[in-house]
Amino acid sequence: MTARRPDGLTAGRIVLVLSVLLAVRPCGRPAAAQDTTAGKVVYQKWCAGCHGDNGAGDGQGARHMIPPPRDFTGAIYQIRSTPSGQLPTDADLMRSIDEGLGGTAMPGWKNRLSDRQRRDVLAYIKTFSTFFADTTQRPQPITFSSAPSGTDVKVGRQFYDSIGCRKCHGDQGRGDGPSAPTLKDDAGHPMFAANLHENWRFNGGGTVEDIYHRLRTGLDGTPMPSFSDLLEQKFLTDEQLWRVAQYVRSLSPKDAPVVRDVIHAPLTKALPHAPDDSAWTGVDTYWFPLVGQIIRKERWFAPAVSGVWVKAVHTADSIAIRVAWDDRSQSPDTAWLAHLGRVFNTLSDDSTREQPALWPDQLAVQFPVSIPTGMERPYFLMGSPSAPVYQWRWSSTARTSATAGLARGIDRFDPITGSGAGIPTQAVYDHGEWRVVFTRALASPDTANQLPLRTGRAIPVAFFAWDGSNGEHGTRMAVSTWYFLALDEPVPARVFISPVLAMVLTLGLGMLVVWRAQQKTSYRRQQ
């Protein structure tokens, strides 16, 4: 069709037609159909805010991000299918654009930009580095094996230890290994060893396959190396590396946690005061996500605590609330001071520059001072001068008791004096996890300020967390919104007896009516 020259058309029209043909029918390789000029338009609208006009990862938003946005000028990419040191394939880059990077500020763009736009922007991003134009640097993807049959977490754990994963990721995988406080990227920004208990936040995806691929390729530009040489030099079999991936996967829940709004606290006979009391085993756990406090100055864009796991039980007169959260450092800890300096340097936002110091870890549990009668609750962010909230504030430097008090806004906390001032707590820090149990009587010595906890009511509750080694204190914290706590009432015996009684009664009455009717009928017949 293209070989014959139609006479009726001018050459210019032919060019036009051919151009259209070219545009409409893309070549097999995406590169040939990509338009870097159109890509630049997309980039400047959607990407430059974080990645910078020149792709150097220095956009306006970058000052608020740990990890910082990718600097495209070096062409160093974490999520690849290629060996360490090689460029990513187009498919690798498209995956990161489509899906985003878990646990970071990079969202997925699959549903926000068209196929065309994403292809074009991909092509434009590649122009920031000369490596992509260098034909000697062509990426050669690894041919990954498929997963072996079955799962053997025990073998995985054995090799997790032997190949040194725990050095950074920690003995239990919460990113708290001995080398964790020293980690940084090529530019000196702080880096965190991934918390392996949160696979929904893994940069490159949380499946066993994703984890295996990251073990093979490493995350270039970060401290995470490639373990492929181990296989090539036969220090480890491919199956053993798959078992490591299976072990890592096993540390996270089967499904990413889902928020359920109401914490149900069942009735028990004895209150478990210790965090590791076996009585907690059968109690339902509720997960609540926390986010950085970015409403009031000083804002905090890099919270270390991503969520809390809460359980609660009560007896006839007392309540125990168990809050557990992952925290890679037991603060205060001098080992993290240099790291904290890097955190402050990276987050050079509008806040006043602060010197790293030794702050404790903290957790606050918040209630209203009284159960609201309507829909209105106090301001979730620690109330206001006119509508205070009732809080229990626990600190790692005073582990056995939390301070009860009234918060009248984010920067004002008035501890309660006298009765009810101290909330007894028991705390355990165990390989990157805090587990703290708060206990209190249900009744309150001061019902105006200290909320009495009653059964059968939806009690608003919120949580706040500070990781001192991450520079968190004061308004620099992780916050939740309001959720609810419900103290399940003991079900009274009449609940079970009444329906039976009612049924028996109804049946009896019915039978009586029928009997009477039959009596009458037989009487008439007799007459």
Place this chain on the structure above:
Amino acid sequence: MKGRIFSVVGSMLLLTVCSKGNQSSAAPAASPTAAPTAAPTNEPPPAAPAAGSTAGGTITGHVKFTGTAPKNPTIDMSEEAACKAKYPNPPQEENVVSGPANSLANVFVYVKSGVPAGQKFTAPTTPVTINQEGCRYHPHVFGIMVGQPFEIDNSDPVLHNIKAIAKANRPFNVSQPSAGMKTTRPPFTAPEVMVNLECNVHGWMHAYLGVRPDPFYAVSKQDGSFTISGLPPGTYTIEAWHEKLGTQTATVTIAGTESKTANFTFAAH
């Protein structure tokens, strides 16, 4: 009109290229047909002597420092018993290594400019090797030629990762969790002073690698001495690089097979 015809032909060609690309993409992209400029082998053989040759001119010199050398921090190896056991006394970092009379070791001295741009040098096929032993790098500062094999050895029974931080070359990060591992990396492709090597498991482990297109480089020894030999006649800018004390330059003109001296003095803070 002619121009228009050309554009038609051009477009047709483009279309042909595209459809070819379409076909080949179905098959595994194994053939390196799209790399015609990868191997410029038809160049004349190097005019200059190969690395290590004694022919040509020689530059020798000493590197010194003035002032007080900063103290090297003591390394806390308590996390790595196998490494710690290798030292009778706690080891120190090698930020500033000095010898008698204020001599300065671990200075990378190289010909920064003056070698004709078109002159090509063949890289040796013997690898440059870095070894990890006692949770330290050996050597600490060294050079390698573009195209020369680079081998990384681990003599420690602990996990090391070797992360190369580079700009002109591709950075990489590979792990060696076992003693006896030997990894040969693809050669470096571009000159770069310096490529930084570090271990993220052991934050004190740093090494510096100068990647050069020619063999005209050396590292000062404990007594501060260095020798660069085999230089063809010419005027050269010599740079001395130190990881903490910065860089110094000197200009040296070589005529014939003479030996010239270039001394460097760094100011310690």
